[in-house]
Amino acid sequence: MGTVRELPNRLQAEKRSRGNSSPHWFHQRGRIFGLKSELDEASTLLLNGCVTHKLPSQALLGILVAAVFGPALPAAAAPQLTAPVYETRTEHDPNGIGKFYMGREIAHVMGHQAAGWLERPDREAEERTDLLIDAMQLKAGETVADIGAGSGYFCWRMSKLVGPQGKILGVDIQQEMLDLLQRNMTKRQITNVTSVLGTTSDPKLPASSVDTILMVDVYHEFDQPYEMLVGMQRALKPGGRIVLVEFRAEDPAVNIKRVHKMSQEQAKKEFAAVPGFTWERTIDVLPQQHILIFRKNSTPK
Numbered sequence: 001m002g003t004v005r006e007l008p009n010r011l012q013a014e015k016r017s018r019g020n021s022s023p024h025w026f027h028q029r030g031r032i033f034g035l036k037s038e039l040d041e042a043s044t045l046l047l048n049g050c051v052t053h054k055l056p057s058q059a060l061l062g063i064l065v066a067a068v069f070g071p072a073l074p075a076a077a078a079p080q081l082t083a084p085v086y087e088t089r090t091e092h093d094p095n096g097i098g099k100f101y102m103g104r105e106i107a108h109v110m111g112h113q114a115a116g117w118l119e120r121p122d123r124e125a126e127e128r129t130d131l132l133i134d135a136m137q138l139k140a141g142e143t144v145a146d147i148g149a150g151s152g153y154f155c156w157r158m159s160k161l162v163g164p165q166g167k168i169l170g171v172d173i174q175q176e177m178l179d180l181l182q183r184n185m186t187k188r189q190i191t192n193v194t195s196v197l198g199t200t201s202d203p204k205l206p207a208s209s210v211d212t213i214l215m216v217d218v219y220h221e222f223d224q225p226y227e228m229l230v231g232m233q234r235a236l237k238p239g240g241r242i243v244l245v246e247f248r249a250e251d252p253a254v255n256i257k258r259v260h261k262m263s264q265e266q267a268k269k270e271f272a273a274v275p276g277f278t279w280e281r282t283i284d285v286l287p288q289q290h291i292l293i294f295r296k297n298s299t300p301k
């Protein structure tokens with residue numbers, strides 16, 4: 001079984017995605033003048049929770065050394081910041097993409113062509129989505145991000161509970177899903193739901209803006225789960241929460257394909273890889289899924 005390991009450097013990846021923000025004179029006057037901006041950037045990334053808390057001081061020292069001595073040092077001298085390890089296997093479940101994270105195979109994304117299944121009339125009775133919404137105990141005025149919102153099944157139901165002062169952000173990576181979501185809201189004359197086009201690594205939500213994040217049957221599809229959790233961590237207000245809903249992998253009676261289920265143990269392990277989340281409780285009121293609540297720490301631990 002062949003394996004390929006990806007070890008992206010988060011700092012470099014973050015810099016690439018934002019473009020090179022180093023000032024012009026950084027290049028003209030030599031690397032030493034770039035030192036402050038490099039350190040500022042590293043500190044910002046650390047504060048934003050973009051890297052794990054492992055070796056932060058060594059990491060900063062590494063950046064300092066690299067900034068001063070630059071190419072004079074061999075690459076091995078700069079310590080690697082901790083990054084997720086993804087693994088690709090050639091032999092895998094046909095329902096998965098062959099990419100593994102912490103031993104779990106990631107599932108294929110559900111295409112927008114299957115959106116009708118999300119809106120099937122017997123869904124409420126089968127999944128007891130009414131109990132799920134009750135269990136969330138949403139408050140008027142909350143901002144809720146529904147990540148992997150699909151057709152907006154949960155968006156309009158939640159929109160009534162947060163009321164006109166509240167806001168629902170329906171995030172998805174498929175524009176076709178968002179178009180459908182928007183049509184579903186217009187049909188119901190709902191005005192407090194906004195659609196957001198995210199990417200596979202970033203939910204594209206403003207920092208510290210969201211009280212609650214809901215994910216129903218979506219996390220197991222993320223092909224960059226670590227990066228998504230980092231983005232969600234950044235988007236949550238301090239003390240904000242993630243409501244994670246997945247079909248129970250522990251329960252053989254749940255008749256869903258293996259890669260579309262998730263165990264509590266696996267979910268907790270993956271959340272623990274991103275500093276700043278605490279598992280709060282699991283709510284077991286649904287016939288087939290578990291509801292896990294993770295809280296963003298109010299103060300850095």
Ligand SMILES: C[S@@+](CC[C@H](N)C(=O)[O-])C[C@H]1O[C@@H](n2cnc3c(N)ncnc32)[C@H](O)[C@@H]1O
Nearest residue numbers: 110118148149150153172173174200216218221
């Ligand atoms: C199985 S559907 C669930 C839809 C909705 N949560 C529901 O239960 O009705 C999963 C959705 O997640 C979306 N998705 C997959 N990866 C995503 C990502 N990284 N960010 C946002 N949405 C994503 C897919 O496009 C799809 O619309």
